[in-house]
Amino acid sequence: xSAQARPWPIVQLPQRLRAKCQGRWQQGGYRETMPTTDPAxxxxxxxxxxPPDDGLGxxxxxxxxxxxxxxxxxPGLRHTYRIGVFVVGLLFIVLGLAxxxxxxxxxxxxxxxxxWIWSTEFxxxxxxxxxFKAKAREAWAHAKRHPRSSAVITVGGLAAAGAAAWALAHFxxxxxxxxxxxx
Numbered sequence: 001x002s003a004q005a006r007p008w009p010i011v012q013l014p015q016r017l018r019a020k021c022q023g024r025w026q027q028g029g030y031r032e033t034m035p036t037t038d039p040a041x042x043x044x045x046x047x048x049x050x051p052p053d054d055g056l057g058x059x060x061x062x063x064x065x066x067x068x069x070x071x072x073x074x075p076g077l078r079h080t081y082r083i084g085v086f087v088v089g090l091l092f093i094v095l096g097l098a099x100x101x102x103x104x105x106x107x108x109x110x111x112x113x114x115x116w117i118w119s120t121e122f123x124x125x126x127x128x129x130x131x132f133k134a135k136a137r138e139a140w141a142h143a144k145r146h147p148r149s150s151a152v153i154t155v156g157g158l159a160a161a162g163a164a165a166w167a168l169a170h171f172x173x174x175x176x177x178x179x180x181x182x183x
Contacts, residue, residue, distance in 0.1 A: 058123040082121055089117035089125070 059082070062068040072078045092114030100107040112132065118125035143150040168174060 060119070060121060060123050060126050085117060085121040089114040092117060 059072065062072070068081075071081045092110045094114075096107045096110030096112075096114065099110065115125055115129050115132070119129040120126075
């Protein structure tokens with residue numbers, strides 16, 4: 001490719017990186033409009049593939065004609081809906097983190113629920129939630145393959161949680177901790 005026919009100016013990149021960028025551009029890997037440096041060809045080159053970013057602000061894919069697609073087609077409602085989804089998901093995540101001070105596994109369900117709410121609208125949360133779902137499937141498959149060890153671990157965890165709750169109540173550890181810090 002000659003220097004004048006390039007769709008964008010290449011500024012002294014190493015040969016290996018230059019070849020990678022040109023190959024990626026020719027394969028349609030960037031969704032950017034990059035003007036040419038050739039004044040004779042006043043045009044822009046745009047490809048149709050998704051951008052190579054992490055998708056933090058991108059919406060998830062929704063079925064055409066559904067209620068979320070209709071909301072997204074109206075600019076004012078789209079942003080209001082996205083803000084609402086973000087706030088509701090954030091409330092559940094904060095609730096889960098606030099419940100972390102209580103003994104027991106109460107912190108996990110609200111955090112996962114908040115993440116699921118976010119994953120309905122935000123691509124980054126969808127990818128993050130997919131990894132949790134994959135790990136849950138692996139854990140369930142492992143529990144099915146090894147029922148005895150899974151039962152022992154579960155019963156042991158419940159016994160440890162019960163012992164911790166008993167110790168907190170019997171030795172009045174919460175009251176002693178409040179006295180120690182001056183509350």
